Amino acid sequence: MAGIVVRTIERAPREVIDGLAACGVATVHEAQGRTGLMAPRMRPIYAGARIAGSAVTISAPPGDNWMVHVAIEQLEEGDILVLAPTSACEDGYFGDLLATSAMARGCRGLVIDAGVRDVRDLTQMGFPVWSRCVHAQGTVKATLGSVNVPIVCAEALVNAGDVIVADDDGICVVPRADAAAVLEAARAREANEESKRQRLAAGELGLDMYDMRGKLAEMGLKYV
Amino acid sequence: MAGIVVRTIERAPREVIDGLAACGVATVHEAQGRTGLMAPRMRPIYAGARIAGSAVTISAPPGDNWMVHVAIEQLEEGDILVLAPTSACEDGYFGDLLATSAMARGCRGLVIDAGVRDVRDLTQMGFPVWSRCVHAQGTVKATLGSVNVPIVCAEALVNAGDVIVADDDGICVVPRADAAAVLEAARAREANEESKRQRLAAGELGLDMYDMRGKLAEMGLKYV
């Protein structure tokens, strides 16, 4: 069932996507009911990046990055490449040449449940990558995969056009159709957090602010 | 047996604790006979922090951070939170709001054999964390754990009030009652190391400085 490239995908509005980036992964993840998070084995190659974009998905055979070239043609300004190998693989599918090409088409970053290489160059180029590992091991171009089909990447389901939010805390997938509602919930959450932050900074305890003492006592908590 | 909060714990003298921080983990660990080290899966969220403090321990159910709120009330100036889940868990138990609250009470950092989130904020706040992983996955507040009971954290036993020393090399637990003696041994070790460092920098070999050649020959080492 490999060998499919879906050319036309729907994307969320740009301002919704950028709003989600500003909220960050932890807030967005909470705001959409704690779903869509990738596994913590995914780590950024450098600290400090915070992006969001529309997923262009790649299902690739182990050790074969041919489909990355195919996917790059499908990129639009503001997209993020998301690659899942069809079986676990740590090879370096992606390096500075592919990043150059992807950036030329407006790509904001890469999320890959496999390896990446040329990380010093990628860091200097400001092209953020979240990956399972860093590995110089290259790949071949011999077998077909698919582009813009649904994939499971680092234990999260990703459909092409879903909004990917990524920062130092990890990666969260927001279904395209939910993006606007999730943004609204995330912003409400942020507003709410600011007042809590000030009260906590002033020394108020969470036990009191969240009114937990009664419930804890009822559950049987004993102070000795 | 969960559901206990021990309110009163003994702590080591502040100047002993601060002395241990200055020595660092590797030296302290050697000085107390190579005991008390946590497993190397524990990593700092940013490089360069070196702290020591008295342990306020938390035993928490998987995916439930309710007891962190309870523990924060037990914090005194100079303490360090130490959390072990009752079974292996990578959830993000702790983020910037809890850090704000803990800092307001004088907490010096967190050691957690689970996940942490909001690491960009925590880094900007200068709140150091050593954790098993970074993960945006949140937790619930539904089940009791305990505070200031003995825990095994990352394969080390921690009693409330033990001195926790943490830096880029990892985390070492110094039993409260041994803290002064360990500090003395650590300082002696440091003094001794400085002269060795100078001799080695000048080109003297460890083989000669430590007088190893005879023992190696006796054990049968052959140069070919």
Next chain:
Amino acid sequence: MAGIVVRTIERAPREVIDGLAACGVATVHEAQGRTGLMAPRMRPIYAGARIAGSAVTISAPPGDNWMVHVAIEQLEEGDILVLAPTSACEDGYFGDLLATSAMARGCRGLVIDAGVRDVRDLTQMGFPVWSRCVHAQGTVKATLGSVNVPIVCAEALVNAGDVIVADDDGICVVPRADAAAVLEAARAREANEESKRQRLAAGELGLDMYDMRGKLAEMGLKYV
């Protein structure tokens, strides 16, 4: 069969070694036919170092660093220490004193499929290390190993005198006898990459630049 120190090893020419360092791991690895790469569990203790040198190999028992002292005597200017334990071990075999001694003899760095400690000091000293982990756990000096015998380090075969190339992408082993030829191939590859980089940056697609469309169609790729 432990207990052997080979005193005399052949090394590649200095200018070849330095040339390989300049090319970096990913390029060198490709240039020698994708062989000789260590496993991606090996990570640098700080970002940005890129070195090459002649391997002085150490086969050490688990938790015993005695042979590091023996190996340091065998170092020449421009060498790199490469240590593999005889069974998997995460102990910190190496710290700032050994680094001071190794640097005094011209050592360029350490590759160790085990743990390292004093990483803050090593970073300040500018002594680069690639390791399996960071761990303050020390070692003993009780059992013999060997120096400059062939070892398997992080799944790569290393003979004494082989050229080790290491950077943020990992570590590649170049057999001494192949070093000049690999350098030539690596430089050719670099020259070739620069023109590709410019074309890709200008927006040309890899699909066209590498003339892939026909082959993909022939393999059955379908655009839908």
Next chain:
Amino acid sequence: MAGIVVRTIERAPREVIDGLAACGVATVHEAQGRTGLMAPRMRPIYAGARIAGSAVTISAPPGDNWMVHVAIEQLEEGDILVLAPTSACEDGYFGDLLATSAMARGCRGLVIDAGVRDVRDLTQMGFPVWSRCVHAQGTVKATLGSVNVPIVCAEALVNAGDVIVADDDGICVVPRADAAAVLEAARAREANEESKRQRLAAGELGLDMYDMRGKLAEMGLKYV
């Protein structure tokens, strides 16, 4: 978004399901284009079981098996329970009491990306389980999850009613709508394999039987 129980799910015809069981995981996986396989960390608690059934899915919080009780009410004869925790967890969610209850409702087995316990009893009862690990650590009943919603289990997407095929080789998910077609393809594959098996047993080489020599030579394979 937790807290949902979908009561009515569609199932594939019983004879299709049983046909898929007879083909086994490796054949079914090939027959549906190498998709739908769970990760190899999933292992049977005893060797030799080979089952297929309709998935009743469970999304459960870490360390909380409340939803298993809810799911058991949704079981029909021939179903298989499939549980994915919302974050990685090794707790023993399931033991002999739950198995007794599930078997009373016709359940054929359990697939769980977490832990299981009472494995000696389960083995004696003939209730097959594929799990991430065996662990006596129990769970609580404090937080809601969902039943019969789509889940990602061991890196495979599972919708309620999908056909689960499991044996010593692992677990494969067949989308309900594809089940009949996949069975047909699997049987064709089996028929084809039998004749190959006989030719290979008689000493014919795969190189000849699959006519590979020309292609290998063309790719540049060299015999020396």
Next chain:
Amino acid sequence: MAGIVVRTIERAPREVIDGLAACGVATVHEAQGRTGLMAPRMRPIYAGARIAGSAVTISAPPGDNWMVHVAIEQLEEGDILVLAPTSACEDGYFGDLLATSAMARGCRGLVIDAGVRDVRDLTQMGFPVWSRCVHAQGTVKATLGSVNVPIVCAEALVNAGDVIVADDDGICVVPRADAAAVLEAARAREANEESKRQRLAAGELGLDMYDMRGKLAEMGLKYV
């Protein structure tokens, strides 16, 4: 602090120990409030063994089994050896000769957070072992450890004389002083489970038997 052998340890009464063995790990673990369980990386070398005994503890350097010989002299009829290396190690510390010696002194089995070898012989001898792995890699006898000191084994604290219960579900540590009370609780739990088992086997749902429906509805569970 290594180099200590504690000769005299207290043990729980034999009938209490044997009673705990009969209850099994999962029941004992529940009965003592879900504490004392070792990590699930510990696995039996063969299925079906279920033992309990008094812990004779060994703290051993990585790759060094000298202290096993020392510990064997401390064994009494009905004891279990429990070994934790001072840093993570997969070496095969124990084989058929040591098992022969331990059995001659009445030892019931071995729990080791490291490797074991000669597993075919051990299986034929009926000497059960729970270990982190099977590995033929041998060890040396060069460095001291300690016997009958407190250790952390597979993330559980073990004091000499504690009761170790081990079966296919894992290993549970029962503090010596609690053993009788835990046995009583475990037996009560077993009695209670039998009636539940019969009701569940007859088709009664856990939802009804445990009266969960009201609580689930109150928490917001929705059937759709």
Next chain:
Amino acid sequence: MAGIVVRTIERAPREVIDGLAACGVATVHEAQGRTGLMAPRMRPIYAGARIAGSAVTISAPPGDNWMVHVAIEQLEEGDILVLAPTSACEDGYFGDLLATSAMARGCRGLVIDAGVRDVRDLTQMGFPVWSRCVHAQGTVKATLGSVNVPIVCAEALVNAGDVIVADDDGICVVPRADAAAVLEAARAREANEESKRQRLAAGELGLDMYDMRGKLAEMGLKYV
């Protein structure tokens, strides 16, 4: 450098190979100075097999088993296939059809640092396999590897024609040229072990039999 098949390899004498099988992995490994052992991640698909044979080596790309067909043609009676992927891979490279073909040519088993499938069939056929995992995920035939070149398999160096010894304890590689000498040493070791076993079974302590008490006291062991 892929794409090479070495047709002619030297093998050790059959009676030496069979003698090594009879000694088993743990004894052979000790007899050759504790070298040549593969990592403990390699496990047999069923218990009880003990084999030795001459290595026919395969270096294969990740997810590509084409070279297995090529290697089978190179098999002689008594050989063992040894496969290492060029980067870490868990795919099932080998199943019952390939086993049928290999057995028809006298192959005694497979050692593979990757996955295997059809394990129920392989068990019934009595074809032993040691692998990194069991996984139904299939492979392609698109890229060249090499046969009978030196490989690193599970962290051990294997040259074609080396003697592979495998049993429940793991896999040991004996260099062809050393095989006769290693067999002699292994048999001497076995003879020596039998008398020790009898003395230990009679209750003599290792402390006395190996005369360890003086050395332990000298090292500072304290009985308290």
